[in-house]
Amino acid sequence: MEGSITDAKLPLLPLLNGTPSLQEEGPYTGNGSVDVKGNPASKTHTGKWKACYSILGGEFCGALAYYAVGTNLVSYLTKVQGQSNVTAASNIAAWQGNCYLTTILGAFLADSYWGRHRTIVVSLTTFTFGMVLLTLSAVVPPNMHRSMATFPQEALSSLGLYMTALGLGGIWPCVPTFGADQFDDTDVSEKAQKELFYNWYYFAVNGGFFVASTVIVWVQDxxxxxxxxxxxxxxxxxxxVGFLASMRFYRYQKPGGSALTRICQVVVAAFRKVHVDVPSDSSLLYEMxxxxxxxxxSRKLMHTDGLRFFDRAATITASDEASASRPWKLCTVTQVEELKIFARMLPIFLTGVIFNTAEACFPLFVEQGGAMDNHFAAAFALPPASLTTFTCVCILVLAPTYDRVLMPAVSRITGVKRGLSELHRIGVGMVFAVLALAAAAAVETARLRSVEAEAPAVSILWQAPQYVLVGVAKVFGVVGYIEFAYEQSPDAMRSLxxxxxLIMVTPGSYLLSAMLTIISSVTGGGGGHGGWIPKNLNEGHLDRFFWLMAALQLINLIAFVCCAATYKSKLPTT
Known part of the structure; x- marks a missing residue:
């Protein structure tokens, strides 16, 4: 982290009033945020941790509700509504895909028109209304089916699921950015506290997941x-209610209009001036x-070299001087730099597609566990799906201790105050994703050898390392992507x-599904041979698929290192 906090110690769980700022240049924030009345935000009375507790609490409640639905939804659709396994799986896949696809809509509304706070309030309300419909679908008497043309359970549950998906589209991209908005990045002390927020945000998400996947699932069953x-x-x-109760403490960023429109304006203006020479002196480019x-x-962005083609959009010609401002012909340097920053970030985001396939392999982990000895402590049988708890517990332990234990240790090695940059953190997460898939492959190889030797079945607890490694990968990688998306993005494009x-999860899941289909077709052959992943895993080679996924993660890591090595970080705003 640039700048130093020499004697200040950051607490594991920040105090209610936050850590006193080491840099007090004035009574108001320097990042353009305002309070609930639209006035410049006070450093003393708004933001920091007193505002974040309600944000984190709301995220915990929302995550608990989401995972309470998603974790056991297949049981509800098959056992209560009588859907087939294929129909239920298809409906769940469509719902999960919509949850991530709607984040683009939520981010667009937040950055362009509503602002993050209003988008979160509307989205939370929509999500809650969807949860109410799901609850109603569960309490509708089954005998009503006979007297109605459409089944009320199916209608209510379908509408409820899509209402929750629509609500999550505004919650997921806006809550972490709105929480980070509570810290002024022009203040050294507050910027240090913001880096803690990302870990506590992910802790809240997985705390909700842990309660949902244990207590709530038990209640449902x-x-x-x-x-x-x-x-x-x-x-x-x-x-x-908790989120709304703290409105007076929040710091708000004003929406900057449609980011997609501004990007299109730069592209159109640049192509309209394709034959215009860009001046070598960047001060001659157009800026307010x-x-x-x-x-x-949005604060002004400094001009950067590279992608000079788009500088034509800010190049002033004789026709520009003679006419009024025309945004589709002449754009500001800040507007051009927005496009440049987004273009530079995009390759880093795309590496998240392969990275997210590691967690998408969990259903295969569960199938692998079903072919192992799941007896633990004599008569107790451990359900294969319950081993996902290892991932959750790993995150709950590692996320809050990262800044207290890991960061100081890494800082002593790297000599950098913050230990790891956003890109370093993502890279470390990718390394653990490779190790997780390699561990799964090694366990499956050992299991198949024990089957061939007719030895006792391998204990399911041998799967624990691969689940833990995925947890470590998520603490570094997922939090690294969240931090990267906020820190490197322009002010008016942070939700986008x-x-x-977030949306990279969807193509990652689709990619894994396509690979499973292709590999099953290629390796299945004829004569009823099941290929690498048959119904009876003892007759297949699931280990080969895990090794293939590990190799794919390794290739993705190499591609990420190449992208990160050439990535040009956003210059300080003015």
Missing amino acids: NCGWGLGFGIPTLFSVIGV PGKESAIVG CQACS
């Missing part, structure tokens, strides 16, 4: 689905006078960039 959906619905309501940017809610990092 043993106490009924009405209560199983009703409890997370109540938590969702609590999250909305004074300190304020032409983009509402956050959505870009």
Whole structure:
């Protein structure tokens, strides 16, 4: 981290009033944020950790509600609604895909028109309404089916699921960015605290997942689905109320208009001036006078070399001087730099497609565990799916201790105050993703050898390392992508960039599904041979598929290193 905090120690869990700033240049923030009344935000009375507790609490409640639905949804659709396994799996895949695809819509509304706070409030309300419909679908009497043309359970659950997906589209890209907005990055002390926020945000998400996948799933299986959906619905309501209760403490960033429109304006203006020479002196390029940017809610961006073709959009010609401002012909330097920054970030985001296939392999991990000895402590049988708890516990332990234990240790090695940059953190996560798939392959190789030797079945606990390694990969990689999306993006495009990092989960899942289909077709052959992944894993070679995925993760890591080595970081804003 640039700048030094020599004697200040950052607490593991920050105090209610936050850590006193080491740099107090004035009573107001320097990043253009405002308070609930639209006035410049006070450093003393707004933002920092007193604002973040309600944000993190709301995220915990929202994550608990989401995972309470997603973790056990297949059981509800098959056992309660009577859907086939294929239909249920297809519906769940479509729902999960929509959850991530709608993040683009939520980010667009937040950056362009509504702002992050309003988008979160509307999205939380929409999500909660969807949870209410799901709860109602679980308590509708089954005998109503006979007297109605359409099944109320299916109609209510389908509408509820798509309402939750629509709500999550505004929650996921906006909550981490809105939380980071509570810290002024022009203040050295607050910027250090913001780096802590990313870890606590991910801790809150996985805390909700842990409670949902243990307590709530047990309630659903043993106490009924009405209560199983009703409890997370109540938590969702609590999250909305808690989030609204702290409005006076928040710092708000004004929406800057459509980022997609500004990008298109730069592209069109650059192509319209394809034969115009760009001046060698960047000060001759067009920019608004004074300190304020032409983009509402965004500070000015300094001109950078590279991608000089787009500088034509800010090159002033004789026709520009003679006419009024025409944004589709003449753009500001800040607007051009927005496009340049996004173009430089895009290759880093794309490496997230392969990285996210590591977690997408969890269903295969569960199938692998089903072919192993799951008896633990004599008579106790360990469900294969319960081993995902190792991933969750790893995250819950590692996320809050990262800054207290790991960062100081790495800092002593690298000589950098913050230990690892965003790109370094993503790279470390990718290394652990390779190790996780390699561990899964090694365990499967050992299991198949024991089957061939007719030896006792391998214990399911041998899967623990691969789940733990995925947890470590997520703490470094996923949090690194969240931090990268906020720190490197322009002020008025932060929600959009956050959505870009999230949406990479969807093509990652689609890629894994396509690979499974192709490999099954290629290796299956004829005569009923099951290929690498048959119904009976003892007759297949799941280990080869895991080795293939490990190799793919390694290639992705190499590609990421090449992208990171050539990546040009965003210059300080003015």
